[in-house]
Amino acid sequence: MITAILAVGLLAGLFGLLLGYSAIRFHVESDPVVDQIDAILPQTQCGQCGFAGCRPYAEAIASGAAEINQCPPGGEAGIRALADLLGRDFIPLNEEEHGEHKGKVVAIIDEQVCIGCTLCIQACPVDAILGAAKHMHTVIEEECTGCELCVEPCPVDCIDMVPVKTDIEEWKWPSPDERLSINNQQASA
Amino acid sequence: MRSFNHLYKFHGGLHLPDNKAQSTQRPLSAAPIPPRLVLPLQQHIGEAAEPVVAVGDKVLKGQMIAAPQGYISVPVHASTSGTVVDIGQHPVPHPSGLKAPCIVIEADGEDRWIELNPIGDRYRELDLNELRMAIRDAGIVGLGGAGFPSFIKMNPGPRRHVDLLVINGAECEPYISCDDLLMRTHADDMLQGVAILMHALQVKQCVIGIEDNKPEAIEAVRAAVQAHGNSNIEVVVIPSLYPSGGERQLIKILTGQEVPSQGLPADIGVVCHNPGTAVAIQAAIYRGEPLISRIVTLTGQGIAEPQNLLVRIGTPMHFLVEQSGGYTEKVDRLLMGGPMMGFALQTDELPLIKTTNCLLATSRSESPAPPAPLPCIRCGQCADACPADLLPQQLFWYARARDFDKAQDYNLFDCIECGCCAYVCPSHIPLVQYYRFAKTEVWAQERERDKADVARQRHEFRLERLEREQQERAAKLRKKKEAIQGDKKDSADDKKKAAIQAALDRAKAKKAANGVAPKNTENLTSAQQEQIKAADARRTAAKQPKDNN
Numbered sequence: 001m002i003t004a005i006l007a008v009g010l011l012a013g014l015f016g017l018l019l020g021y022s023a024i025r026f027h028v029e030s031d032p033v034v035d036q037i038d039a040i041l042p043q044t045q046c047g048q049c050g051f052a053g054c055r056p057y058a059e060a061i062a063s064g065a066a067e068i069n070q071c072p073p074g075g076e077a078g079i080r081a082l083a084d085l086l087g088r089d090f091i092p093l094n095e096e097e098h099g100e101h102k103g104k105v106v107a108i109i110d111e112q113v114c115i116g117c118t119l120c121i122q123a124c125p126v127d128a129i130l131g132a133a134k135h136m137h138t139v140i141e142e143e144c145t146g147c148e149l150c151v152e153p154c155p156v157d158c159i160d161m162v163p164v165k166t167d168i169e170e171w172k173w174p175s176p177d178e179r180l181s182i183n184n185q186q187a188s189a
Numbered sequence: 190m191r192s193f194n195h196l197y198k199f200h201g202g203l204h205l206p207d208n209k210a211q212s213t214q215r216p217l218s219a220a221p222i223p224p225r226l227v228l229p230l231q232q233h234i235g236e237a238a239e240p241v242v243a244v245g246d247k248v249l250k251g252q253m254i255a256a257p258q259g260y261i262s263v264p265v266h267a268s269t270s271g272t273v274v275d276i277g278q279h280p281v282p283h284p285s286g287l288k289a290p291c292i293v294i295e296a297d298g299e300d301r302w303i304e305l306n307p308i309g310d311r312y313r314e315l316d317l318n319e320l321r322m323a324i325r326d327a328g329i330v331g332l333g334g335a336g337f338p339s340f341i342k343m344n345p346g347p348r349r350h351v352d353l354l355v356i357n358g359a360e361c362e363p364y365i366s367c368d369d370l371l372m373r374t375h376a377d378d379m380l381q382g383v384a385i386l387m388h389a390l391q392v393k394q395c396v397i398g399i400e401d402n403k404p405e406a407i408e409a410v411r412a413a414v415q416a417h418g419n420s421n422i423e424v425v426v427i428p429s430l431y432p433s434g435g436e437r438q439l440i441k442i443l444t445g446q447e448v449p450s451q452g453l454p455a456d457i458g459v460v461c462h463n464p465g466t467a468v469a470i471q472a473a474i475y476r477g478e479p480l481i482s483r484i485v486t487l488t489g490q491g492i493a494e495p496q497n498l499l500v501r502i503g504t505p506m507h508f509l510v511e512q513s514g515g516y517t518e519k520v521d522r523l524l525m526g527g528p529m530m531g532f533a534l535q536t537d538e539l540p541l542i543k544t545t546n547c548l549l550a551t552s553r554s555e556s557p558a559p560p561a562p563l564p565c566i567r568c569g570q571c572a573d574a575c576p577a578d579l580l581p582q583q584l585f586w587y588a589r590a591r592d593f594d595k596a597q598d599y600n601l602f603d604c605i606e607c608g609c610c611a612y613v614c615p616s617h618i619p620l621v622q623y624y625r626f627a628k629t630e631v632w633a634q635e636r637e638r639d640k641a642d643v644a645r646q647r648h649e650f651r652l653e654r655l656e657r658e659q660q661e662r663a664a665k666l667r668k669k670k671e672a673i674q675g676d677k678k679d680s681a682d683d684k685k686k687a688a689i690q691a692a693l694d695r696a697k698a699k700k701a702a703n704g705v706a707p708k709n710t711e712n713l714t715s716a717q718q719e720q721i722k723a724a725d726a727r728r729t730a731a732k733q734p735k736d737n738n
Contacts, residue, residue, distance in 0.1 A: 043641035045648045053648060077591070126647040127654075145644045168231075170636065171285040172629040176562075176622040177589065 033086075034062045040081045042073045045125035046147035048098050053125060061086070069094045073146075075101035105146040105161040107139045113158035120150035120159060191353055193396055193425045197445040199438045200578040202430040203609050205529075207402055208363045212488040215496040217370045220512050222269050226294045226503030227540035228254065229281045233330040234337045235261030240292055246273045249303035251479050253326075254292050263328045263338045268481035268501035271296040282506075282525050282539045284532040291540070294503070305477035312385060312474050317344075320389050327473035328480045328543075332465030333357060333368075333434075334526065336544040339466050343389040345455040354392050355443060355454075355461040356383060358399040358406065359427060359434035362527035365547040367484040368464050370497040372399070372406035375468050376413035382467030383422060385474055390460055395422045397464075398439050400429045431529065432607040436461045438576050450603050485541060487513045491520030491550025500541055506548060507537040519552035528556060529608040563616040571610035571620060577603050581610035585620050588627035593634065596627050604628075 037058035044054070049070040051057040060066035061082070068082040069091045076093065083090045093101060109120070109129070116134040121127075128144045131137030139150075139159075151159050166172075231237035238255035248254055248267040255265040275293040280286065312320055325340040345351045356379070360368040372379065383395055397414075399407050411424050427433055427442050437448045439461065446457045454461050465483060472478045481502055488495040493514030500509060506523075510516060524531040526547055541548075571581035579600055587596035604624045611620040713721075 038645070041641075042637070043644035043648065045644065054645070055649075080591075125651065126644050127651050128647070143643070143647060145640075166285075166287070168281070168283055168285055168287050168289050170633065171283075171287060172633050173284070173622065173625040175589075175626045176619045 034058050036085055037061050037082065040074070040078060040085065041071060042078065042145075044073045044145040044147045046073060046145070046149060048072050050098070067091065067094065070098045072099045072101050104164040105148075106141050106144045106164050107146065107148070107150055108141075108160050108162050109137055109139055110158040110160065111136050111138060113156050115156055117155060119153040119155065123149045123153045125149060190394055190421075191396075191444060193423060193443055195445075196425070196427060197442055199433070199441040199576050201574045201576045201609060202432065202438070203574060203612060204429070205363050205431045205612075207429065208488075209366045209369065209402065212364070212366045212486050212495040212497055213369060215494065217374050217484065217497050217499060219499040220501070220504060220509060222296050222298060222300055222501065223504045223508045224296055225274075225505070226268055226271075226296060226501060227279050227505065228265050228268070228292045228294065228503040229279075229540065229542055230255050230265060230290045230292065232265065232336060232502070232543040233263050234335060235259070235263075237290065238262060238265050240276050240290075242273050242276075242292065244273055244276055247271075248273060248294060249301055251303045251305065251481060253328075253479070254294075257325065261338060261341060263325055263330055263340075264479075265292070266328050266479040266481050267294055268503050269294070269296045270299050270301040280536065280539055282534060282542060282545065286535045307477035308474050313388060317389060317391075320385075324389075324470055324473060326479070327469070329466060329469045329473060330480070330543050331463055332469065332483055332543065332546070333463035334530070334544055334546060336542075339462065339470065342455075342460055342462065343386065345390065345460065349453075349455045350458055351390050351392055351455055351460050352394065352458045353444070353460075354383065354387055354390060354395040355440060355459055356395065356397040356464055356467060357434060357436065357439050357461050358397055358403075358410070358464050359439055360403070361400060361429065361431045361434035362529055362547075363431075364488050364549050365486050365527045366488070367486045367497055367546050369403045369406045370486075371468060371484050372403070372464055373409045376406075376409040377416070378471045379410070379464050379467045380413050380417045380419075380422065381475060382469070382471035384417075384419070385470050386460075386462060386467060392460075393421055396443055397422065397424045398427050398433075398443055399424065400433060401426050402429045431609070432576055432605070435576060435605050435607060437605070450600055480543060483541075483543060483545070485509070485545055486547040487550075488547065489520075489524075489550040490552035490555050491516050491523070492548075493517050502543055503540045505537075506534075506539050506541060509541065509548065510537060510550070516550060517552075519554075520550045521553045522551050522556060524549040524551065524556075529612070530606060559619065560617050562618045565616055565618060568615060570613045570615065574609040574613045576607060576609060577605055579604060581620055584627070585618065585623050588623040591630070593627055593631050597631065601627055601631070 038055055041054040041058055047053065049057045049066065051060055051066070057066060057071065061068055068086065068088060069079050071078055072093060072095070079093060080090055114136050116131060116136060118131065118133050118137070120137060121129045121131055125147060126143055126145055128140045129137050129150060130140060146161065148161055151161065230240065236257070236259040239258050240255045242248060242254045249270045250267060252267045253264045254267050254273070257264050271294045273292060274295045277290065278288040279291040279293065281289045281291065283289070308315070308323060315323070321340040321343050324343065325338065329339045330336040331339055331342070358368055358372055360366070383397075387393070387395055397410055399410065407424060407426055414422050414424055425443060427439075432438055433442055436454060440454055440457070440459050441447055444459065446459075448454050449456055469480045473480070482499055483502065484497055485500050486497050487509055492510065493516070496513055498509060498512065523534045523537055525534055525545055526532065526549070528549060528551070531547065531549060565582055565585065567582060569582070572579075575581055583599045584596055584601055584604065587593070587599065588601070601624060606621050606624060608621050611618065614620060
């Protein structure tokens with residue numbers, strides 16, 4: 001009887017130690033849900049969701065303070081990915097409060113009109129505008145996320161958002177569904 | 190040494206009417222020089238080349254007009270002598286119909302070569318890297334269709350051991366016959382090219398796989414192999430079955446081995462090249478000529494005189510159609526490539542590029558408009574036909590639902606877009622279109638993710654920078670404040686002390702200067718002291734009542 005209790009107790013102790021040791025030794029830093037949400041968000045930092053950037057919005061989603069349908073740049077695909085990640089149901093984009101999903105745009109400064117006030121530089125969330133006080137500014141197109149935050153502060157209205165042109169490298173085959181639905185419409189018309 | 194007595198079979202595949210006889214009736218002829226040539230800067234997989242000529246420059250045939258950028262890139266050469274008249278955006282043969290940067294040359298008709306420096310048999314003495322660079326400088330890309338720079342395939346890397354070179358003369362796609370004609374007419378050149386490739390790869394064995402529907406080509410290549418006298422080069426005739434000309438499928442037929450998913454043939458010790466590439470390599474080494482022309486098949490019921498032409502790269506397609514008797518009345522669509530893997534062109538005002546193996550002008554009866562697709566009935570015929578052993582209906586399902594992760598789990602990127610599944614589909618679903626759509630979407634998502642990562646980094650850096658600036662400003666302010674406050678306290682005390690000190694000093698100085706002191710305070714008589722005491726007493730007495738009041 002005593003032997004059995006001792007043996008089982010000893011084994012339990014050993015395994016407990018082993019488990020405790022492996023929990024420390026093989027500790028895996030789990031990806032916190034905020035990071036996973038942030039990875040899905042498009043990082044335009046536009047603030048259309050009502051938060052001061054993508055990360056704060058991700059934190060708000062994680063804490064339940066915000067819905068998953070407040071990101072217009074992410075569009076339907078973004079909402080689907082978020083719904084997938086969080087195990088929630090898909091809900092359509094809240095266009096009324098947060099705006100529509102638009103195509104990709106990039107800011108262009110009309111350099112003839114720019115007075116060099118630096119207001120847009122201060123507004124740009126990704127430091128994609130180059131310039132200095134009383135000197136012409138220009139947008140680094142590669143880095144522009146198309147957030148439109150620079151448009152509002154410009155006192156001379158010299159910033160335009162222009163659609164990004166697709167070149168051959170970035171061209172995508174259209175979904176046959178789209179083409180077929182067009183054909184059907186033509187046939188029925 | 191591998192033996193090829195026994196051939197293997199890949200999964201699926203289709204027996205298609207080959208329709209090659211139309212274009213093989215006429216002998217191979219060279220197309221004349223067109224008045225204008227349009228040379229796209231990107232005719233290969235990888236980075237586009239960068240122009241090294243300016244508008245107005247005179248160029249000679251074979252002169253490099255655009256230099257490679259980065260490692261996976263090759264140069265572009267002028268395919269005839271003339272003047273550069275434009276460097277800009279022009280339509281190129283691409284399914285999108287978009288424009289791309291091109292160099293336009295107006296031919297002077299002289300067709301004068303630049304000075305050529307052939308290496309010849311000395312290539313055996315060259316360092317292998319130098320040999321590869323010579324192939325690169327000649328602008329050679331895989332002429333089978335994908336256009337991957339050939340010099341990279343000649344360098345399997347230190348970790349892979351390659352022991353077999355495969356020359357892919359299968360040419361399995363219907364209508365196309367350019368490799369057939371090439372092997373018939375340039376078999377000797379091809380074998381010289383094969384010898385160079387074998388040397389570059391340091392392999393001892395080469396197998397040339399040709400489908401059995403090309404008896405003339407088989408005979409010509411066999412004769413050339415015998416004349417060449419290398420017993421390690423073998424011609425293997427394979428049964429006609431589409432798509433046996435797919436790299437992976439041909440390797441499976443010949444060796445029984447499968448190229449791993451997402452891997453390269455070099456992973457199993459095989460490198461595969463097209464016969465046209467071998468001939469281009471021969472021309473580069475033995476004649477010093479860069480890749481400025483190729484053989485192209487013009488065929489289909491829409492072309493009056495179907496044939497194969499040796500064409501300068503950059504020749505407009507409509508010029509070639511005119512050379513082949515023009516269009517017939519039946520013409521309906523113009524395709525680049527074959528009926529299975531080619532894509533429709535919106536116009537014939539496009540240049541022929543290094544990867545154009547066929548121009549197919551089909552009639553309505555040859556390629557009827559596909560009937561409206563019906564729902565998938567899960568018959569599984571597509572899976573039976575798939576030469577990559579995939580599950581096409583699952584891929585279709587997930588591509589359609591835009592569940593691209595799942596599509597990738599089902600090995601979307603192992604699809605070679607051969608079109609077998611769509612061909613056999615009883616519901617006429619354009620399956621390959623769905624896979625192409627899914628693939629480009631996945632690539633676009635990857636690009637977007639990369640861009641988002643950069644934006645996230647930049648935004649985080651900006652936040653950090655703002656934080657840092659604020660702290661710096663606060664620190665500065667604090668310092669300033671402290672400095673001011675400290676100054677105030679110190680100076681107040683100092684001033685007082687200094688004033689007192691100054692007064693004392695002045696008094697001392699005065700004392701010293703005058704040398705006199707009041708004389709009524711010393712050496713007093715007792716009477717005088719009595720008087721002082723009395724006066725003091727009076728003073729205190731006088732003071733007291735006042736205080737009491």
